[in-house]
Amino acid sequence: MLYHIYGGDTIKIGFIGPGKVGVSLGRYFTHKGMQLSGFYGRNENTAKAAAHATKSKFYKNIHELIKESNILFITTPDDSISIIDNELSKFDLKDKSICHASGSLQSNVLYNAKNSGALIYSVHPIFAFSSKNTNLTALENIYFSIEGDIIENSPIIKLFNEIGNRYFIRNKIDSSIYHLANVLVSNLTLSLLDIGTNYLMKLGLNEEDALNALKPLIKGNIDSICDKGFSNSLTGPIVRGDLSTVKKHLSVLDNQDQELYKRLSINLLKIMAFKETKAGNISLDVNNDSSNEEMAITNLITKSSKHLEIYNILEGVN
Template identity: 40%
Template sequence: MKIGFVGAGKVGCAFGTYLKKHGFEIYGYFSKTFASAERAARLTESKAVLDLAELVKNIDILFITTSDDAIKKVCDYLVEKKLLSEGKILVHMSGAASSNILKNAKEAGCFIYSLHPLQAFADIQKAVDDLKNTFFSIEGDEEKLHVLENILKTLGNPYFKLTDNQKSIYHMAACVVSNYLVTLMDYGLSLFASIGIDERQGYKALYPLIEGTIKNIDRLGTKEALTGPIARGDVGTIKNHIAALKDNVEALDFYKFMALKTIELAKNKDENKDLKDLENILKEVE
Protein backbone atom coordinates (compact mmCIF):
# COMPACT_ATOMS: atom_id res chain seq x y z
CA MET A 1 0.00 0.00 0.00
CA LYS A 2 1.71 3.17 -1.22
CA ILE A 3 1.02 6.54 0.32
CA GLY A 4 1.33 10.00 -1.19
CA PHE A 5 0.93 13.52 0.14
CA VAL A 6 -0.22 16.77 -1.43
CA GLY A 7 0.90 19.57 0.93
CA ALA A 8 4.34 19.31 2.49
CA GLY A 9 3.83 21.49 5.54
CA LYS A 10 4.01 20.64 9.24
CA VAL A 11 1.37 17.91 9.32
CA GLY A 12 2.24 16.41 5.91
CA CYS A 13 5.93 16.14 6.85
CA ALA A 14 5.37 15.00 10.42
CA PHE A 15 2.67 12.42 9.68
CA GLY A 16 4.64 11.09 6.71
CA THR A 17 7.75 10.73 8.88
CA TYR A 18 5.70 9.01 11.57
CA LEU A 19 4.20 6.59 9.03
CA LYS A 20 7.63 5.87 7.56
CA LYS A 21 9.06 5.12 11.03
CA HIS A 22 6.32 2.53 11.46
CA GLY A 23 7.14 0.76 8.21
CA PHE A 24 4.65 2.33 5.80
CA GLU A 25 5.78 3.02 2.27
CA ILE A 26 5.68 6.68 1.30
CA TYR A 27 5.84 7.19 -2.46
CA GLY A 28 6.27 10.94 -2.38
CA TYR A 29 5.12 14.52 -2.00
CA PHE A 30 3.69 17.22 -4.22
CA SER A 31 3.48 20.72 -2.80
CA LYS A 32 2.87 24.29 -3.91
CA THR A 33 6.58 25.01 -3.50
CA PHE A 34 8.94 22.31 -4.81
CA ALA A 35 11.47 23.03 -2.02
CA SER A 36 8.81 21.97 0.54
CA ALA A 37 8.23 18.72 -1.33
CA GLU A 38 11.99 18.11 -1.43
CA ARG A 39 12.33 18.65 2.33
CA ALA A 40 9.45 16.22 2.98
CA ALA A 41 10.97 13.68 0.60
CA ARG A 42 14.29 13.85 2.47
CA LEU A 43 12.55 13.30 5.80
CA THR A 44 10.61 10.30 4.55
CA GLU A 45 13.13 8.85 2.09
CA SER A 46 10.59 9.33 -0.65
CA LYS A 47 10.25 11.35 -3.83
CA ALA A 48 9.52 15.01 -4.45
CA VAL A 49 7.28 15.14 -7.50
CA LEU A 50 6.62 18.02 -9.84
CA ASP A 51 3.77 16.29 -11.62
CA LEU A 52 0.63 15.64 -9.61
CA ALA A 53 -0.49 13.02 -12.13
CA GLU A 54 2.64 10.97 -11.44
CA LEU A 55 2.03 11.05 -7.69
CA VAL A 56 -1.64 10.05 -7.93
CA LYS A 57 -0.94 7.24 -10.40
CA ASN A 58 1.58 5.61 -8.06
CA ILE A 59 -0.31 5.63 -4.77
CA ASP A 60 -3.23 3.85 -3.13
CA ILE A 61 -3.87 6.44 -0.42
CA LEU A 62 -3.55 10.18 -0.97
CA PHE A 63 -3.34 12.50 2.03
CA ILE A 64 -4.26 16.10 1.19
CA THR A 65 -2.41 17.99 3.91
CA THR A 66 -2.62 21.49 2.48
CA SER A 67 -4.05 24.47 4.33
CA ASP A 68 -7.79 23.92 4.92
CA ASP A 69 -8.82 26.34 2.18
CA ALA A 70 -6.87 24.41 -0.47
CA ILE A 71 -8.19 20.89 0.34
CA LYS A 72 -11.34 21.12 -1.77
CA LYS A 73 -9.51 22.97 -4.55
CA VAL A 74 -6.87 20.20 -4.79
CA CYS A 75 -9.56 17.52 -4.74
CA ASP A 76 -11.66 19.24 -7.40
CA TYR A 77 -8.57 19.79 -9.56
CA LEU A 78 -7.79 16.06 -9.41
CA VAL A 79 -11.37 15.25 -10.40
CA GLU A 80 -11.50 17.85 -13.17
CA LYS A 81 -8.22 16.62 -14.70
CA LYS A 82 -9.46 13.01 -14.36
CA LEU A 83 -6.34 12.05 -12.40
CA LEU A 84 -8.21 9.84 -9.93
CA SER A 85 -8.93 6.24 -10.75
CA GLU A 86 -11.65 4.19 -9.05
CA GLY A 87 -10.88 2.78 -5.62
CA LYS A 88 -8.24 5.33 -4.52
CA ILE A 89 -8.49 6.44 -0.92
CA LEU A 90 -8.47 10.21 -0.37
CA VAL A 91 -7.90 11.58 3.11
CA HIS A 92 -7.66 15.09 4.53
CA MET A 93 -6.44 15.85 8.04
CA SER A 94 -8.43 18.95 8.95
CA GLY A 95 -10.39 18.98 12.19
CA ALA A 96 -12.82 21.61 10.97
CA ALA A 97 -14.25 19.84 7.92
CA SER A 98 -15.75 16.42 7.37
CA SER A 99 -14.89 14.08 4.52
CA ASN A 100 -17.77 15.68 2.63
CA ILE A 101 -15.47 18.36 1.19
CA LEU A 102 -13.95 15.54 -0.89
CA LYS A 103 -17.36 14.48 -2.23
CA ASN A 104 -16.48 15.18 -5.88
CA ALA A 105 -13.79 12.49 -5.61
CA LYS A 106 -16.40 10.07 -4.30
CA GLU A 107 -18.44 10.70 -7.43
CA ALA A 108 -15.29 9.74 -9.36
CA GLY A 109 -15.28 6.35 -7.59
CA CYS A 110 -12.86 7.12 -4.72
CA PHE A 111 -13.32 6.50 -1.00
CA ILE A 112 -13.17 9.67 1.10
CA TYR A 113 -12.14 10.28 4.72
CA SER A 114 -11.08 12.83 7.29
CA LEU A 115 -8.39 11.66 9.70
CA HIS A 116 -7.66 14.26 12.35
CA PRO A 117 -4.84 14.23 14.91
CA LEU A 118 -6.12 15.91 18.07
CA GLN A 119 -2.94 17.89 18.65
CA ALA A 120 -1.43 21.33 18.00
CA PHE A 121 1.69 21.05 15.82
CA ALA A 122 3.97 24.07 15.82
CA ASP A 123 7.05 22.48 14.22
CA ILE A 124 7.82 19.27 12.36
CA GLN A 125 10.29 17.57 14.73
CA LYS A 126 8.19 18.18 17.83
CA ALA A 127 5.12 17.07 15.89
CA VAL A 128 6.75 13.71 15.08
CA ASP A 129 7.40 13.21 18.82
CA ASP A 130 3.95 14.43 19.85
CA LEU A 131 2.21 12.11 17.38
CA LYS A 132 3.11 9.15 19.63
CA ASN A 133 0.70 10.41 22.27
CA THR A 134 -1.99 11.73 19.98
CA PHE A 135 -5.63 10.67 19.79
CA PHE A 136 -7.16 10.70 16.29
CA SER A 137 -10.66 10.90 14.89
CA ILE A 138 -11.71 9.17 11.69
CA GLU A 139 -14.81 9.71 9.65
CA GLY A 140 -15.88 8.79 6.14
CA ASP A 141 -16.98 5.93 3.86
CA GLU A 142 -17.74 2.72 5.73
CA GLU A 143 -16.34 0.48 2.99
CA LYS A 144 -12.62 1.17 3.43
CA LEU A 145 -12.71 2.58 6.95
CA HIS A 146 -10.86 -0.53 8.12
CA VAL A 147 -7.83 0.54 6.05
CA LEU A 148 -7.45 3.72 8.12
CA GLU A 149 -8.29 1.89 11.34
CA ASN A 150 -5.54 -0.62 10.57
CA ILE A 151 -3.06 2.21 9.98
CA LEU A 152 -3.89 3.70 13.38
CA LYS A 153 -3.69 0.29 15.02
CA THR A 154 -0.24 -0.30 13.50
CA LEU A 155 0.85 3.16 14.66
CA GLY A 156 -0.56 2.41 18.12
CA ASN A 157 -2.73 5.55 18.27
CA PRO A 158 -6.19 5.51 19.85
CA TYR A 159 -9.07 7.05 17.88
CA PHE A 160 -12.75 8.01 17.85
CA LYS A 161 -14.98 7.03 14.96
CA LEU A 162 -17.27 9.92 14.03
CA THR A 163 -20.09 10.57 11.59
CA ASP A 164 -20.09 13.45 9.15
CA ASN A 165 -22.51 15.55 11.24
CA GLN A 166 -20.58 15.02 14.50
CA LYS A 167 -17.40 16.56 13.15
CA SER A 168 -18.26 20.23 13.95
CA ILE A 169 -19.10 19.51 17.59
CA TYR A 170 -15.94 17.40 17.93
CA HIS A 171 -13.80 20.21 16.48
CA MET A 172 -15.58 22.84 18.58
CA ALA A 173 -14.76 20.89 21.77
CA ALA A 174 -11.09 20.74 20.77
CA CYS A 175 -11.01 24.49 20.05
CA VAL A 176 -12.71 25.34 23.35
CA VAL A 177 -10.22 23.42 25.50
CA SER A 178 -7.16 24.45 23.51
CA ASN A 179 -7.77 27.98 22.23
CA TYR A 180 -10.07 29.29 24.95
CA LEU A 181 -7.69 28.03 27.61
CA VAL A 182 -5.23 30.51 26.13
CA THR A 183 -7.90 33.23 26.33
CA LEU A 184 -8.59 32.29 29.95
CA MET A 185 -4.87 32.49 30.77
CA ASP A 186 -4.69 35.87 29.10
CA TYR A 187 -7.62 37.07 31.22
CA GLY A 188 -5.93 35.94 34.45
CA LEU A 189 -2.62 37.51 33.44
CA SER A 190 -4.34 40.80 32.58
CA LEU A 191 -5.80 40.88 36.11
CA PHE A 192 -2.27 40.34 37.45
CA ALA A 193 -0.99 43.08 35.12
CA SER A 194 -3.63 45.50 36.53
CA ILE A 195 -1.86 45.24 39.92
CA GLY A 196 1.65 45.48 38.45
CA ILE A 197 2.62 41.82 38.10
CA ASP A 198 4.43 41.35 34.82
CA GLU A 199 3.20 38.72 32.34
CA ARG A 200 6.19 36.35 32.46
CA GLN A 201 6.43 36.39 36.25
CA GLY A 202 2.66 36.05 36.54
CA TYR A 203 2.69 33.04 34.23
CA LYS A 204 5.48 31.37 36.24
CA ALA A 205 3.50 31.92 39.42
CA LEU A 206 0.28 30.53 37.96
CA TYR A 207 1.81 27.55 36.18
CA PRO A 208 2.02 25.21 39.23
CA LEU A 209 -1.62 26.05 39.96
CA ILE A 210 -2.66 25.20 36.40
CA GLU A 211 -0.60 22.01 36.42
CA GLY A 212 -2.13 20.93 39.74
CA THR A 213 -5.62 21.59 38.38
CA ILE A 214 -4.99 19.58 35.19
CA LYS A 215 -3.69 16.69 37.30
CA ASN A 216 -6.80 16.87 39.49
CA ILE A 217 -9.04 16.77 36.40
CA ASP A 218 -7.02 13.82 35.10
CA ARG A 219 -7.36 11.97 38.40
CA LEU A 220 -10.87 12.95 39.48
CA GLY A 221 -12.80 14.31 36.48
CA THR A 222 -14.03 17.90 36.12
CA LYS A 223 -16.78 17.82 38.77
CA GLU A 224 -14.62 16.48 41.59
CA ALA A 225 -11.63 18.61 40.56
CA LEU A 226 -13.57 21.82 41.23
CA THR A 227 -12.25 23.66 44.30
CA GLY A 228 -12.40 27.28 45.42
CA PRO A 229 -14.97 29.81 46.66
CA ILE A 230 -17.83 28.77 44.38
CA ALA A 231 -17.50 25.07 45.24
CA ARG A 232 -17.46 26.10 48.94
CA GLY A 233 -20.36 28.55 48.55
CA ASP A 234 -18.31 31.47 49.96
CA VAL A 235 -20.64 34.42 49.25
CA GLY A 236 -18.37 37.02 50.91
CA THR A 237 -15.38 36.13 48.75
CA ILE A 238 -17.37 36.38 45.52
CA LYS A 239 -18.79 39.77 46.66
CA ASN A 240 -15.21 40.99 47.17
CA HIS A 241 -14.20 39.79 43.70
CA ILE A 242 -17.15 41.63 42.14
CA ALA A 243 -16.35 44.81 44.10
CA ALA A 244 -12.70 44.67 42.99
CA LEU A 245 -13.78 44.60 39.34
CA LYS A 246 -16.48 47.28 39.60
CA ASP A 247 -14.56 49.73 37.37
CA ASN A 248 -13.85 47.17 34.67
CA VAL A 249 -17.21 46.22 33.17
CA GLU A 250 -15.85 43.94 30.48
CA ALA A 251 -13.69 41.92 32.89
CA LEU A 252 -16.61 41.76 35.35
CA ASP A 253 -19.06 40.46 32.71
CA PHE A 254 -16.60 37.69 31.80
CA TYR A 255 -16.04 36.87 35.49
CA LYS A 256 -19.79 36.62 36.13
CA PHE A 257 -20.41 34.48 33.05
CA MET A 258 -17.70 32.01 34.05
CA ALA A 259 -18.81 32.06 37.70
CA LEU A 260 -22.40 31.17 36.72
CA LYS A 261 -21.09 28.27 34.59
CA THR A 262 -18.99 27.20 37.58
CA ILE A 263 -22.07 27.24 39.82
CA GLU A 264 -23.71 24.73 37.45
CA LEU A 265 -20.68 22.49 37.84
CA ALA A 266 -20.65 22.93 41.62
CA LYS A 267 -24.34 21.93 41.74
CA ASN A 268 -23.49 18.78 39.80
CA LYS A 269 -20.74 18.05 42.31
CA ASP A 270 -22.94 18.53 45.37
CA GLU A 271 -26.66 18.77 44.68
CA ASN A 272 -27.43 19.52 48.35
CA LYS A 273 -25.29 22.65 48.41
CA ASP A 274 -27.38 25.83 48.47
CA LEU A 275 -25.80 28.14 45.91
CA LYS A 276 -28.89 30.34 45.42
CA ASP A 277 -27.36 33.43 47.18
CA LEU A 278 -24.23 33.17 45.06
CA GLU A 279 -26.33 32.86 41.92
CA ASN A 280 -28.41 35.94 42.84
CA ILE A 281 -25.31 38.08 43.48
CA LEU A 282 -23.83 37.08 40.14
CA LYS A 283 -27.09 37.81 38.31
CA GLU A 284 -27.51 41.25 39.95
CA VAL A 285 -27.33 44.11 37.45
CA GLU A 286 -24.98 46.84 38.72
Protein backbone atom coordinates in the same frame (compact mmCIF):
# COMPACT_ATOMS: atom_id res chain seq x y z
CA MET B 1 8.49 -3.40 9.08
CA LEU B 2 6.20 -2.34 6.22
CA TYR B 3 2.45 -2.82 6.33
CA HIS B 4 0.26 -4.05 3.53
CA ILE B 5 -3.18 -3.32 2.18
CA TYR B 6 -5.48 -6.37 2.06
CA GLY B 7 -2.37 -8.50 2.52
CA GLY B 8 -1.00 -7.35 -0.84
CA ASP B 9 0.86 -4.23 -1.88
CA THR B 10 2.66 -2.10 0.68
CA ILE B 11 0.62 0.84 1.94
CA LYS B 12 2.24 4.04 0.70
CA ILE B 13 1.13 7.34 2.17
CA GLY B 14 1.45 10.65 0.34
CA PHE B 15 0.90 14.21 1.52
CA ILE B 16 -0.41 17.28 -0.25
CA GLY B 17 0.64 20.19 1.93
CA PRO B 18 4.08 20.32 3.56
CA GLY B 19 3.09 22.35 6.60
CA LYS B 20 3.15 21.65 10.34
CA VAL B 21 0.46 18.97 10.28
CA GLY B 22 1.69 17.22 7.13
CA VAL B 23 5.35 17.08 8.14
CA SER B 24 4.57 16.08 11.73
CA LEU B 25 2.25 13.26 10.62
CA GLY B 26 4.70 12.20 7.92
CA ARG B 27 7.51 11.97 10.45
CA TYR B 28 5.23 10.10 12.86
CA PHE B 29 3.99 7.55 10.33
CA THR B 30 7.60 6.85 9.33
CA HIS B 31 8.48 6.53 13.01
CA LYS B 32 5.73 3.91 13.37
CA GLY B 33 7.02 1.82 10.46
CA MET B 34 4.75 3.06 7.67
CA GLN B 35 6.11 3.86 4.20
CA LEU B 36 5.72 7.33 2.77
CA SER B 37 5.62 8.02 -0.94
CA GLY B 38 6.33 11.70 -0.36
CA PHE B 39 5.17 15.31 -0.55
CA TYR B 40 3.64 17.66 -3.08
CA GLY B 41 3.08 21.37 -2.46
CA ARG B 42 2.76 24.71 -4.21
CA ASN B 43 6.12 25.81 -2.81
CA GLU B 44 8.76 23.42 -4.18
CA ASN B 45 11.39 24.34 -1.60
CA THR B 46 9.02 23.67 1.29
CA ALA B 47 7.87 20.39 -0.26
CA LYS B 48 11.49 19.32 -0.83
CA ALA B 49 12.31 20.13 2.81
CA ALA B 50 9.30 18.07 3.95
CA ALA B 51 10.43 15.12 1.83
CA HIS B 52 13.94 15.39 3.24
CA ALA B 53 12.64 15.54 6.83
CA THR B 54 10.60 12.37 6.29
CA LYS B 55 13.14 10.51 4.13
CA SER B 56 10.60 10.38 1.32
CA LYS B 57 10.22 11.73 -2.20
CA PHE B 58 9.47 15.20 -3.53
CA TYR B 59 6.88 15.29 -6.31
CA LYS B 60 6.77 18.01 -8.93
CA ASN B 61 3.28 17.10 -10.04
CA ILE B 62 0.24 15.76 -8.28
CA HIS B 63 -0.40 12.95 -10.77
CA GLU B 64 2.84 11.15 -9.94
CA LEU B 65 2.04 11.38 -6.23
CA ILE B 66 -1.40 9.86 -6.86
CA LYS B 67 0.04 6.96 -8.86
CA GLU B 68 2.61 6.11 -6.19
CA SER B 69 0.32 6.42 -3.15
CA ASN B 70 -2.47 4.28 -1.71
CA ILE B 71 -3.52 6.89 0.85
CA LEU B 72 -3.33 10.63 0.30
CA PHE B 73 -3.54 13.12 3.16
CA ILE B 74 -4.50 16.69 2.27
CA THR B 75 -2.87 18.75 5.02
CA THR B 76 -3.51 22.26 3.75
CA PRO B 77 -5.61 25.17 5.05
CA ASP B 78 -9.34 24.42 4.84
CA ASP B 79 -9.95 26.89 2.02
CA SER B 80 -7.64 24.93 -0.29
CA ILE B 81 -9.21 21.50 0.21
CA SER B 82 -12.02 21.85 -2.33
CA ILE B 83 -9.54 23.23 -4.89
CA ILE B 84 -7.29 20.20 -4.39
CA ASP B 85 -10.32 17.90 -4.55
CA ASN B 86 -11.14 19.31 -7.97
CA GLU B 87 -7.55 18.80 -9.14
CA LEU B 88 -7.41 15.21 -7.86
CA SER B 89 -10.68 14.32 -9.57
CA LYS B 90 -9.10 14.77 -13.00
CA PHE B 91 -7.32 11.44 -12.49
CA ASP B 92 -8.37 7.84 -11.92
CA LEU B 93 -8.67 7.42 -8.14
CA LYS B 94 -9.90 3.83 -8.02
CA ASP B 95 -8.48 2.00 -4.97
CA LYS B 96 -7.21 5.29 -3.53
CA SER B 97 -8.12 6.68 -0.11
CA ILE B 98 -8.22 10.47 0.01
CA CYS B 99 -8.26 12.15 3.42
CA HIS B 100 -8.30 15.73 4.57
CA ALA B 101 -7.14 16.63 8.08
CA SER B 102 -9.70 19.33 8.86
CA GLY B 103 -11.86 18.83 11.92
CA SER B 104 -14.48 21.33 10.80
CA LEU B 105 -15.16 20.05 7.26
CA GLN B 106 -17.04 16.88 6.42
CA SER B 107 -15.52 14.22 4.21
CA ASN B 108 -17.96 15.08 1.44
CA VAL B 109 -15.98 18.22 0.63
CA LEU B 110 -14.03 15.63 -1.39
CA TYR B 111 -17.08 14.65 -3.44
CA ASN B 112 -15.26 15.12 -6.76
CA ALA B 113 -12.57 12.67 -5.69
CA LYS B 114 -15.30 10.21 -4.67
CA ASN B 115 -16.88 10.52 -8.11
CA SER B 116 -13.49 9.61 -9.57
CA GLY B 117 -13.41 6.35 -7.61
CA ALA B 118 -11.78 7.24 -4.27
CA LEU B 119 -12.81 6.41 -0.74
CA ILE B 120 -12.98 9.74 1.09
CA TYR B 121 -12.39 10.67 4.72
CA SER B 122 -11.99 13.43 7.23
CA VAL B 123 -9.17 12.23 9.51
CA HIS B 124 -8.52 14.68 12.31
CA PRO B 125 -5.69 14.38 14.87
CA ILE B 126 -6.83 15.81 18.22
CA PHE B 127 -3.66 17.79 18.81
CA ALA B 128 -2.37 21.34 18.38
CA PHE B 129 0.53 21.25 15.93
CA SER B 130 2.67 24.31 16.61
CA SER B 131 5.77 23.05 14.81
CA LYS B 132 6.94 20.66 12.10
CA ASN B 133 9.28 19.20 14.72
CA THR B 134 6.50 17.82 16.91
CA ASN B 135 7.70 15.43 19.60
CA LEU B 136 6.94 12.01 18.12
CA THR B 137 6.54 10.37 21.52
CA ALA B 138 3.77 12.86 22.32
CA LEU B 139 1.91 11.81 19.17
CA GLU B 140 1.72 8.22 20.37
CA ASN B 141 -0.86 9.30 22.96
CA ILE B 142 -3.18 11.33 20.75
CA TYR B 143 -6.59 10.30 19.48
CA PHE B 144 -7.74 10.59 15.89
CA SER B 145 -11.35 11.00 14.78
CA ILE B 146 -12.44 9.52 11.47
CA GLU B 147 -15.50 10.25 9.34
CA GLY B 148 -16.22 9.00 5.84
CA ASP B 149 -16.32 5.74 3.89
CA ILE B 150 -15.94 3.30 6.76
CA ILE B 151 -15.97 -0.14 5.18
CA GLU B 152 -14.59 -3.56 6.06
CA ASN B 153 -10.82 -3.72 5.56
CA SER B 154 -10.67 0.03 4.98
CA PRO B 155 -7.03 1.06 4.44
CA ILE B 156 -7.55 3.99 6.82
CA ILE B 157 -8.79 1.80 9.66
CA LYS B 158 -5.97 -0.66 8.94
CA LEU B 159 -3.47 2.20 9.10
CA PHE B 160 -4.57 3.32 12.54
CA ASN B 161 -4.82 -0.22 13.85
CA GLU B 162 -1.22 -0.74 12.75
CA ILE B 163 0.23 2.44 14.24
CA GLY B 164 -1.65 1.80 17.49
CA ASN B 165 -3.23 5.21 18.10
CA ARG B 166 -6.71 5.28 19.55
CA TYR B 167 -9.42 6.60 17.27
CA PHE B 168 -13.17 6.93 17.10
CA ILE B 169 -15.68 7.18 14.25
CA ARG B 170 -17.87 10.29 14.03
CA ASN B 171 -20.92 11.06 11.93
CA LYS B 172 -21.00 13.72 9.21
CA ILE B 173 -23.81 15.62 10.94
CA ASP B 174 -21.75 15.93 14.12
CA SER B 175 -18.80 17.71 12.48
CA SER B 176 -19.63 21.18 13.83
CA ILE B 177 -20.17 19.92 17.39
CA TYR B 178 -16.98 17.89 17.20
CA HIS B 179 -14.90 20.83 16.00
CA LEU B 180 -16.48 23.15 18.58
CA ALA B 181 -15.32 20.80 21.36
CA ASN B 182 -11.77 21.00 20.03
CA VAL B 183 -11.84 24.79 19.73
CA LEU B 184 -13.27 25.30 23.21
CA VAL B 185 -10.55 23.28 24.94
CA SER B 186 -7.72 24.48 22.69
CA ASN B 187 -8.05 27.88 21.03
CA LEU B 188 -10.56 29.40 23.46
CA THR B 189 -8.68 28.00 26.46
CA LEU B 190 -5.60 29.77 25.08
CA SER B 191 -7.67 32.97 25.05
CA LEU B 192 -8.83 32.40 28.64
CA LEU B 193 -5.26 31.80 29.79
CA ASP B 194 -4.19 34.99 28.02
CA ILE B 195 -6.86 36.97 29.88
CA GLY B 196 -5.80 35.50 33.23
CA THR B 197 -2.13 36.11 32.52
CA ASN B 198 -2.84 39.75 31.64
CA TYR B 199 -4.23 40.32 35.14
CA LEU B 200 -0.98 39.05 36.63
CA MET B 201 0.94 41.31 34.25
CA LYS B 202 -0.94 44.28 35.74
CA LEU B 203 1.21 43.68 38.82
CA GLY B 204 4.33 44.41 36.80
CA LEU B 205 5.38 40.95 35.60
CA ASN B 206 6.26 40.47 31.96
CA GLU B 207 4.47 37.76 29.97
CA GLU B 208 7.25 35.20 30.37
CA ASP B 209 7.42 35.58 34.16
CA ALA B 210 3.63 35.56 34.46
CA LEU B 211 3.35 32.36 32.43
CA ASN B 212 6.16 30.67 34.38
CA ALA B 213 4.47 31.62 37.63
CA LEU B 214 1.12 30.24 36.48
CA LYS B 215 2.44 27.15 34.69
CA PRO B 216 2.41 24.80 37.75
CA LEU B 217 -1.13 25.94 38.54
CA ILE B 218 -2.31 25.39 34.96
CA LYS B 219 -0.54 22.06 34.55
CA GLY B 220 -1.58 20.78 37.98
CA ASN B 221 -5.21 21.58 37.26
CA ILE B 222 -5.18 19.90 33.85
CA ASP B 223 -3.44 16.82 35.27
CA SER B 224 -6.01 16.62 38.08
CA ILE B 225 -8.95 16.86 35.66
CA CYS B 226 -7.50 14.15 33.42
CA ASP B 227 -6.75 11.89 36.40
CA LYS B 228 -9.85 12.47 38.56
CA GLY B 229 -12.47 14.11 36.38
CA PHE B 230 -14.04 17.57 36.61
CA SER B 231 -16.17 17.23 39.74
CA ASN B 232 -13.32 15.75 41.80
CA SER B 233 -10.96 18.55 40.77
CA LEU B 234 -13.13 21.45 41.94
CA THR B 235 -11.32 24.11 43.98
CA GLY B 236 -11.54 27.85 44.56
CA PRO B 237 -13.85 30.50 46.03
CA ILE B 238 -16.97 29.53 44.06
CA VAL B 239 -16.82 25.97 45.38
CA ARG B 240 -15.95 27.06 48.93
CA GLY B 241 -18.72 29.64 48.95
CA ASP B 242 -16.39 32.60 49.58
CA LEU B 243 -18.88 35.37 48.88
CA SER B 244 -16.54 38.23 49.82
CA THR B 245 -13.84 36.94 47.46
CA VAL B 246 -16.29 36.71 44.57
CA LYS B 247 -17.43 40.29 45.24
CA LYS B 248 -13.82 41.49 45.24
CA HIS B 249 -13.17 39.71 41.95
CA LEU B 250 -16.17 41.41 40.36
CA SER B 251 -14.98 44.79 41.64
CA VAL B 252 -11.57 44.56 39.93
CA LEU B 253 -12.60 42.80 36.71
CA ASP B 254 -12.47 44.81 33.51
CA ASN B 255 -15.99 45.43 32.23
CA GLN B 256 -15.51 43.23 29.15
CA ASP B 257 -14.46 40.28 31.36
CA GLN B 258 -17.30 40.37 33.89
CA GLU B 259 -19.82 38.34 31.88
CA LEU B 260 -17.14 35.77 31.08
CA TYR B 261 -16.30 35.43 34.80
CA LYS B 262 -19.97 35.05 35.70
CA ARG B 263 -20.69 32.48 32.98
CA LEU B 264 -17.70 30.33 33.88
CA SER B 265 -18.46 30.60 37.60
CA ILE B 266 -22.08 29.54 37.06
CA ASN B 267 -20.74 26.48 35.24
CA LEU B 268 -18.54 25.67 38.26
CA LEU B 269 -21.64 25.87 40.46
CA LYS B 270 -23.42 23.53 38.07
CA ILE B 271 -20.58 20.97 38.25
CA MET B 272 -20.60 21.20 42.03
CA ALA B 273 -24.39 20.92 42.13
CA PHE B 274 -24.40 17.75 40.06
CA LYS B 275 -21.72 16.28 42.32
CA GLU B 276 -23.81 17.06 45.43
CA THR B 277 -26.96 15.71 43.79
CA LYS B 278 -25.33 12.42 42.87
CA ALA B 279 -23.81 12.13 46.36
CA GLY B 280 -27.30 12.55 47.80
CA ASN B 281 -28.64 9.77 45.57
CA ILE B 282 -31.19 12.10 44.05
CA SER B 283 -32.53 10.61 40.84
CA LEU B 284 -32.15 12.58 37.62
CA ASP B 285 -34.06 12.43 34.36
CA VAL B 286 -31.72 10.86 31.79
CA ASN B 287 -33.76 12.42 28.96
CA ASN B 288 -33.85 16.03 30.16
CA ASP B 289 -30.52 17.81 30.70
CA SER B 290 -32.02 21.27 31.32
CA SER B 291 -34.41 19.91 33.93
CA ASN B 292 -31.59 18.06 35.64
CA GLU B 293 -29.42 21.19 35.74
CA GLU B 294 -32.23 23.21 37.29
CA MET B 295 -32.93 20.46 39.83
CA ALA B 296 -29.25 20.16 40.79
CA ILE B 297 -28.76 23.92 41.18
CA THR B 298 -31.97 24.19 43.23
CA ASN B 299 -30.82 21.37 45.47
CA LEU B 300 -27.46 23.09 46.06
CA ILE B 301 -28.72 26.61 46.79
CA THR B 302 -31.57 25.31 48.99
CA LYS B 303 -29.08 23.60 51.26
CA SER B 304 -26.38 26.32 51.22
CA SER B 305 -27.21 29.98 51.86
CA LYS B 306 -23.70 31.11 50.87
CA HIS B 307 -23.98 29.40 47.49
CA LEU B 308 -27.44 30.93 47.08
CA GLU B 309 -25.94 34.39 47.56
CA ILE B 310 -23.14 33.68 45.09
CA TYR B 311 -25.65 32.30 42.57
CA ASN B 312 -27.79 35.43 42.87
CA ILE B 313 -24.80 37.72 42.37
CA LEU B 314 -23.62 35.80 39.34
CA GLU B 315 -27.10 35.78 37.81
CA GLY B 316 -27.60 39.47 38.57
CA VAL B 317 -30.39 38.87 41.11
CA ASN B 318 -30.74 41.61 43.74
